[in-house]
Amino acid sequence: MRILVFEFITGGGLIDQALPQSLLQEAYLMRNALIDDLLEIPNIELLVLHDKRTTMHNGDLQWLTIDQGVVLARYLQEMQSLYDAVWLIAPETDGILLQWCQFFSAQAKSLCTSSEVAVALCQDKLQTIKCLSAAGVACVPTHAYIEPAQEQGHWVLKNNNSVGCDEVYLLRSVHDWKAVLARLKASNVYIIQPYIKGKAMSLSCLFYQGEAYFICCNEQHLQIEQQQFVLTACTVHVQAEQAKQYQQLCSSIAAAIPELFAYVGIDFIQTESGECLILEINPRLTSSYAGIKAALGINIATQVLRLANNEQPILTKSTEQSIRININNGIIHAR
Structure with a gap:
């Protein structure tokens, strides 16, 4: 089996943007651990997408290096005959994970991750x-945050489709509310949960x-x-x-x-x-x-x-x- 490993941060997903340092180290951790595991499996041919600005990992594998200016989707259309399955690691933010699931599904590739339906939810x-x-x-009570009110008590305000701790805020005072509300992006949807x-x-x-x-x-x-x-x-x-x-x-x-x-x-x-x-x-x-x-x-x-x-x-x-x-x-x- 020929498996393409596509970790979005290190694999060229942001080739024409600055790499987010807050996510880069976690990206390396996941990618490298996955590569190590896959290299132990017999009869696997491994290809790994690689943003040329990032560090490669050791192992008997083929790197597909992405340089600035490359349109990644077009490149992967041209290279699709090289792989049978895809192991995708990408953030949910702005629908990125879902979009790439749909992309590889359209190529009729096997996904080593959840279906589009599960990712969309x-x-x-x-x-x-x-x-x-x-x-x-049982879940933490969660509601859409609509009004810019300053609720009493301790609250967690977060972007509804962010990844990790990105835009996840703890609000314990009037000062916290003022500081965080000034940072919220009008284009994003936020939710609120009791701390x-x-x-x-x-x-x-x-x-x-x-x-x-x-x-x-x-x-x-x-x-x-x-x-x-x-x-x-x-x-x-x-x-x-x-x-x-x-x-x-x-x-x-x-x-x-x-x-x-x-x-x-x-x-x-x-x-x-x-x-x-x-x-x-x-x-x-x-x-x-x-x-x-x-x-x-x-x-x-x-x-x-x-x-x-x-x-x-x-x-x-x-x-x-x-x-x-x-x-x-x-x-x-x-x-």
């Missing part, structure tokens, strides 16, 4: 929460035809800089004793959104009382993916390709430890 945080809530899945005390967590899971296969739970380490949340690190594979609870939660999500496929990240708050409240669904690789091999000894890419061949994933652990990923420098180490 999950890129809209508010509609995702409505869908899950209607199915009985709920607890741990910022995520679940790594595989999905296939309405079934869920829980991999691990991860803790997100956040700090606030000028009212905005910033992800500084994540610890992969924590709270293993709650695996049964997390599997049930993933299964509930699979039943609500059966179009989810392959690796998916689920962000949630675990409250001080232990309740899990969903924040959003990421239908693609997440930063936590980069630590799963070291934490559990499982090659997730192998398991995704098993799913693509209608085979059950094998999630047998050959090791078990917590792994901390520092986002700023990309260092991965045992906790």
